Amino acid sequence: MENTGGGSFLRNRRLENFLHTNSVPNLRETQKFSGKDAAAQRFLTDVYVDNDGWISSLISCLRIITCFVTMMFTTFIWAFIMLVLLPWPYQRVRQGNIYGHVTGRLLMWILGNPVKIEGTEFSNKRAIYISNHASPIDIFLIMWLTPTGTVGIAKKEIIWYPLFGQLYVLANHLRIDRSNPTAAIQSMKEAVNSVMKNELSFIIFPEGTRSKNGRLLPFKKGFVHLALQSRLPIVPMVLTGTHLAWRKGSLHIRPTPITVKYLPPIDTDNWTADKVDDCIKMVHDTYIENLPESQKPVISEGTLNGSTS
Numbered sequence: 001m002e003n004t005g006g007g008s009f010l011r012n013r014r015l016e017n018f019l020h021t022n023s024v025p026n027l028r029e030t031q032k033f034s035g036k037d038a039a040a041q042r043f044l045t046d047v048y049v050d051n052d053g054w055i056s057s058l059i060s061c062l063r064i065i066t067c068f069v070t071m072m073f074t075t076f077i078w079a080f081i082m083l084v085l086l087p088w089p090y091q092r093v094r095q096g097n098i099y100g101h102v103t104g105r106l107l108m109w110i111l112g113n114p115v116k117i118e119g120t121e122f123s124n125k126r127a128i129y130i131s132n133h134a135s136p137i138d139i140f141l142i143m144w145l146t147p148t149g150t151v152g153i154a155k156k157e158i159i160w161y162p163l164f165g166q167l168y169v170l171a172n173h174l175r176i177d178r179s180n181p182t183a184a185i186q187s188m189k190e191a192v193n194s195v196m197k198n199e200l201s202f203i204i205f206p207e208g209t210r211s212k213n214g215r216l217l218p219f220k221k222g223f224v225h226l227a228l229q230s231r232l233p234i235v236p237m238v239l240t241g242t243h244l245a246w247r248k249g250s251l252h253i254r255p256t257p258i259t260v261k262y263l264p265p266i267d268t269d270n271w272t273a274d275k276v277d278d279c280i281k282m283v284h285d286t287y288i289e290n291l292p293e294s295q296k297p298v299i300s301e302g303t304l305n306g307s308t309s
Helices: 006-019 036-046 054-084 089-111 136-145 156-160 164-170 181-197 222-230 273-290
Strands: 115-118 128-131 150-155 174-176 201-204 234-240 258-262
Touching: 054 089, 054 164, 089 136, 089 150, 089 164, 128 136, 128 222, 136 234, 136 258, 150 156, 150 181, 156 164, 156 174, 174 181, 181 222, 201 222, 222 273, 234 273
Parallel strands: 115 258, 128 201, 128 234, 150 174, 150 201
Antiparallel strands: 234 258
């Protein structure tokens, strides 16, 4: 990811404002700024307007259309495979992961963003994989980078997402009703029993929804309930830069560098039901430590655990 030193930032701040150049500094460099400079840096990394001209907008639209056509093609192929495998639900899970590896990588190649992947030694373990979520690109990355044999957990409305939602259901991934926490927990209990029996993993977005500005949201309790029932370790996947590459509600794709970092597994053997909030805070704090300043939450610490699964 592009980095800008303190002196360079001061010299080029006005030029960057004029050109709408967006660079997301890492935490170490952000700490060099103070007061007025830090506020200016946050403005540059958090706020910009999609006004790079009609040529750039046209290219973005062509990339998005190409992504949709590519996904339609691969979805039809794997939908046929899923129908053949209807009697074998957990083979469909694995085929769904292979579909994701192929399709996700193709879509990221079409979008053209440089992607740096760190911590790959932690990427093939049986675990509960979790990821922050701030852009449609996150979905493509998760499809590509989660290991074969991973069950997704998403809101029940995902079935209405064109192409992807229907294949998600065919691939035997889990949908939960977020409006009914009791039913959601029961669904996860049933899923855990099947996942453990078939030696699979989980992938879940602990925020429960997409961040509008890239900043980390409070975590729901769902991933902790999964850990308590399965005793699988937690492997955090930290995504940076995706909110700048494709902002929510925008059709403008920017060539922003993206980083995906797998963190070391977090052991859950000693987690207990009476310490759910403490577990959430510990994992949330781990994300805060590994996110750049522009993606850290601005909410008060006391509100971190105010959400329910």
